[in-house]
Amino acid sequence: MASIKDVAAEAGVSVATVSRVLNDHPSVSADARTRVLAAVESLGYRPNAVARSLRTDQTHTLGLVISDVMNPYFTELARSVEEEARALGYSVIIGNADERPDLQDHHVRNLLDRRIDGLLVSPTDGGSPLMLDAARAGTPMVFVDRWIPGVDVPVVRADGRAAVRDLVAHLHGLGHRRVAIIAGPAATTTGRERVEAFREALQAHGLDLPDAYIGQGDFQAESGRRVTEGFLDLAEPPEAVFAADNLMALGALDAVRARGLRVPDDIALAAFDDIPWFVHTDPPVTAIAQPTGELGRAAVRALVDRIEGRPGESVTLPARLVVRRSCGEPYPASPEPDSAQAPAVQPPAENRSHT
Amino acid sequence: MASIKDVAAEAGVSVATVSRVLNDHPSVSADARTRVLAAVESLGYRPNAVARSLRTDQTHTLGLVISDVMNPYFTELARSVEEEARALGYSVIIGNADERPDLQDHHVRNLLDRRIDGLLVSPTDGGSPLMLDAARAGTPMVFVDRWIPGVDVPVVRADGRAAVRDLVAHLHGLGHRRVAIIAGPAATTTGRERVEAFREALQAHGLDLPDAYIGQGDFQAESGRRVTEGFLDLAEPPEAVFAADNLMALGALDAVRARGLRVPDDIALAAFDDIPWFVHTDPPVTAIAQPTGELGRAAVRALVDRIEGRPGESVTLPARLVVRRSCGEPYPASPEPDSAQAPAVQPPAENRSHT
DNA sequence: CCCGTCGATGTAATCGATTCCACGAGCGCT
DNA sequence: AGCGCTCGTGGAATCGATTACATCGACGGG
Numbered sequence: 035m036a037s038i039k040d041v042a043a044e045a046g047v048s049v050a051t052v053s054r055v056l057n058d059h060p061s062v063s064a065d066a067r068t069r070v071l072a073a074v075e076s077l078g079y080r081p082n083a084v085a086r087s088l089r090t091d092q093t094h095t096l097g098l099v100i101s102d103v104m105n106p107y108f109t110e111l112a113r114s115v116e117e118e119a120r121a122l123g124y125s126v127i128i129g130n131a132d133e134r135p136d137l138q139d140h141h142v143r144n145l146l147d148r149r150i151d152g153l154l155v156s157p158t159d160g161g162s163p164l165m166l167d168a169a170r171a172g173t174p175m176v177f178v179d180r181w182i183p184g185v186d187v188p189v190v191r192a193d194g195r196a197a198v199r200d201l202v203a204h205l206h207g208l209g210h211r212r213v214a215i216i217a218g219p220a221a222t223t224t225g226r227e228r229v230e231a232f233r234e235a236l237q238a239h240g241l242d243l244p245d246a247y248i249g250q251g252d253f254q255a256e257s258g259r260r261v262t263e264g265f266l267d268l269a270e271p272p273e274a275v276f277a278a279d280n281l282m283a284l285g286a287l288d289a290v291r292a293r294g295l296r297v298p299d300d301i302a303l304a305a306f307d308d309i310p311w312f313v314h315t316d317p318p319v320t321a322i323a324q325p326t327g328e329l330g331r332a333a334v335r336a337l338v339d340r341i342e343g344r345p346g347e348s349v350t351l352p353a354r355l356v357v358r359r360s361c362g363e364p365y366p367a368s369p370e371p372d373s374a375q376a377p378a379v380q381p382p383a384e385n386r387s388h389t
Numbered sequence: 390m391a392s393i394k395d396v397a398a399e400a401g402v403s404v405a406t407v408s409r410v411l412n413d414h415p416s417v418s419a420d421a422r423t424r425v426l427a428a429v430e431s432l433g434y435r436p437n438a439v440a441r442s443l444r445t446d447q448t449h450t451l452g453l454v455i456s457d458v459m460n461p462y463f464t465e466l467a468r469s470v471e472e473e474a475r476a477l478g479y480s481v482i483i484g485n486a487d488e489r490p491d492l493q494d495h496h497v498r499n500l501l502d503r504r505i506d507g508l509l510v511s512p513t514d515g516g517s518p519l520m521l522d523a524a525r526a527g528t529p530m531v532f533v534d535r536w537i538p539g540v541d542v543p544v545v546r547a548d549g550r551a552a553v554r555d556l557v558a559h560l561h562g563l564g565h566r567r568v569a570i571i572a573g574p575a576a577t578t579t580g581r582e583r584v585e586a587f588r589e590a591l592q593a594h595g596l597d598l599p600d601a602y603i604g605q606g607d608f609q610a611e612s613g614r615r616v617t618e619g620f621l622d623l624a625e626p627p628e629a630v631f632a633a634d635n636l637m638a639l640g641a642l643d644a645v646r647a648r649g650l651r652v653p654d655d656i657a658l659a660a661f662d663d664i665p666w667f668v669h670t671d672p673p674v675t676a677i678a679q680p681t682g683e684l685g686r687a688a689v690r691a692l693v694d695r696i697e698g699r700p701g702e703s704v705t706l707p708a709r710l711v712v713r714r715s716c717g718e719p720y721p722a723s724p725e726p727d728s729a730q731a732p733a734v735q736p737p738a739e740n741r742s743h744t
Numbered sequence: 745c746c747c748g749t750c751g752a753t754g755t756a757a758t759c760g761a762t763t764c765c766a767c768g769a770g771c772g773c774t
Numbered sequence: 775a776g777c778g779c780t781c782g783t784g785g786a787a788t789c790g791a792t793t794a795c796a797t798c799g800a801c802g803g804g
Contacts, residue, residue, distance in 0.1 A: 048784045050784060059763095061783085080502055081502065081760085085759070088790065090761085093439070103467065116485060125499055147438040148438045311639075313643075315670060316671035392789090392790055405755080411791095418753085421752080439789090443760065747802105749802090750802105751798105752797105753796100754798100763787090765784105765787100767783085769782090
């Protein structure tokens with residue numbers, strides 16, 4: 035592969051001049067510039083990003099460590115992150131932690147070794163020493179979706195409290211009184227917060243959330259199934275189940291179907307994180323939708339701000355309830371939100387730039 | 390951030406010795422080794438991968454350019470690729486082409502500039518000069534899922550012909566005679582092949598595939614809807630529709646639902662690419678399942694073989710039909726494949742290592 | 745006792761860029 | 775005419791590793 039030296043030789047100038055042309059430095063004669071450009075063209079020269087990074091100490095690369103790529107919510111997040119990063123002149127390396135702290139650590143280490151300019155993390159746990167040290171050492175970093183309390187890093191996330199209140203009101207209005215939750219790992223903020231928000235909203239309606247109705251999941255489908263089976267085995271099973279993410283809701287759907295029961299007739303189901311498929315499941319699933327694309331973009335902007343020396347602020351956007359049929363018949367007054375005129379393929383609140 | 394010089398100073402040795410310890414070169418005294426290791430520990434030193442890559446001309450990184458991350462099939466492919474690569478000591482940088490040749494080119498160029506050791510591509514089109522030049526220039530490369538004819542690069546893919554024949558037999562057995570296909574872009578091999586396989590299988594049953602029953606899609610959901618609407622507008626609409634990928638099937642489901650029609654009563658639907666959600670849609674969708682994880686792993690092995698100087702062979706694995714209810718009632722004899730005992734969350738043929 | 749060998753270590757070149765500094769030419773101003 | 779600027783350019787240092795080659799001491803065989 036041709037190097038800058040080859041180009042210099044071909045153009046009859048020094049490597050310094052070639053470099054100047056490539057980084058369009060002002061003081062290069064028009065003559066030299068055209069000769070260099072011609073040489074670049076004829077050799078098919080492309081600058082070596084590795085060498086450039088070594089010298090400039092910048093990789094123009096962002097690291098994104100997410101909890102689970104197979105979760106459509108995170109897939110969409112990753113996509114929007116890459117899009118915004120590209121628009122700002124950065125590329126993205128994704129690390130999939132699969133909800134495993136050891137894998138998360140592996141990726142963080144790998145990304146740090148590659149000297150990425152900044153790190154976007156949706157932590158799987160309370161944070162390994164590695165990550166906390168990196169944050170303290172000044173690696174530009176932003177948390178997205180989930181975060182770690184007590185660390186001085188901007189957080190970009192959705193606030194689901196209002197939507198959870200709407201959900202509980204919805205469930206209450208449909209007559210459900212015994213309601214349960216499939217929680218996420220207590221080590222994650224989203225795992226804890228969703229339970230808390232749910233409990234508070236229930237209390238406002240004079241309802242209780244007994245321990246037996248709090249199932250411990252891990253944000254993966256299998257745990258949703260297991261927990262739901264536990265609920266169904268209770269002497270007094272819940273009338274409604276709220277899954278703290280979409281994969282656990284899928285597992286719950288599995289468990290219910292395996293028993294030969296029906297949603298919502300035998301048991302109601304709702305989920306956190308709305309995804310296109312929920313429109314087409316049997317029945318369509320009532321869910322809390324996050325402004326995923328907006329979150330990804332805001333997170334990148336905050337991170338790039340930090341990298342380039344600007345403040346880089348935390349952002350919190352509201353999530354919102356999307357009522358479908360999995361909790362019972364919707365309010366007669368409100369029309370089905372995924373009706374014919376609105377393309378149901380896309381999550382309603384999202385405006386995607388290309389399809 | 391501490392460099393190898395700092396470690397050398399701290400340990401009271403030369404950088405050469407530090408490097409030897411780090412790459413466990415045999416001739417280093419036990420004494421020097423422990424001093425270096427202690428220095429590494431106390432400084433929290435991590436070798437700079439950028440510098441190392443520049444010197445050794447190896448990045449231990451694979452590039453993966455896929456057509457669309459939001460497609461669950463490709464998400465799973467990406468996941469298995471990363472897994473196998475990690476096991477072999479490589480990391481992966483993913484580029485999402487979003488079915489756009491210009492974006493594909495952007496990512497290929499970016500990856501090449503970063504001097505990745507090898508490239509895994511699922512081409513969106515017939516191949517840009519950039520990609521073809523890279524292949525000719527000897528960049529280790531492997532095509533996965535889709536490929537470009539006439540290029541000397543190993544191909545790892547699934548053969549869907551047998552499964553398509555099974556599907557057509559299934560449709561025919563249920564009494565469908567007027568069957569249509571939502572095709573993928575003609576610029577892709579999978580786009581063409583699936584139409585061809587379908588046509589041949591139909592001919593074997595004495596059925597025809599008229600032009601009006603071949604809708605041109607682009608593997609994205611929106612095109613599936615548009616094409617399906619076209620089919621439904623025909624004077625004689627098809628009785629069954631075969632979507633060449635899962636997203637277009639989702640779009641088709643949308644279109645049918647928007648007309649107030651039902652699958653499979655009003656029109657049958659089947660899809661290429663099976664995904665977990667198809668178990669839970671209304672109705673569950675009959676689909677052709679690829680051994681996605683196996684494809685990803687085989688592709689990585691082939692690529693790493695090439696990189697490390699071994700041959701690196703093409704691999705073709707069979708796809709298989711998974712009958713559900715979207716084409717009409719299944720054969721009374723065969724039991725529903727996604728029944729209670731088999732966790733329906735996972736695509737049946739897949740054995741995933743961690744859930 | 746001398747010399748060859750081997751093991752441990754250091755010095756310095758190298759990878760491919762960027763960039764500081766020096767230098768010479770040309771030009772304007774006094 | 776001479777001084778000082780600016781402009782265009784090249785030489786060389788530098789980034790952080792790896793590694794070929796040189797060196798030096800110890801040791802064993804003849």
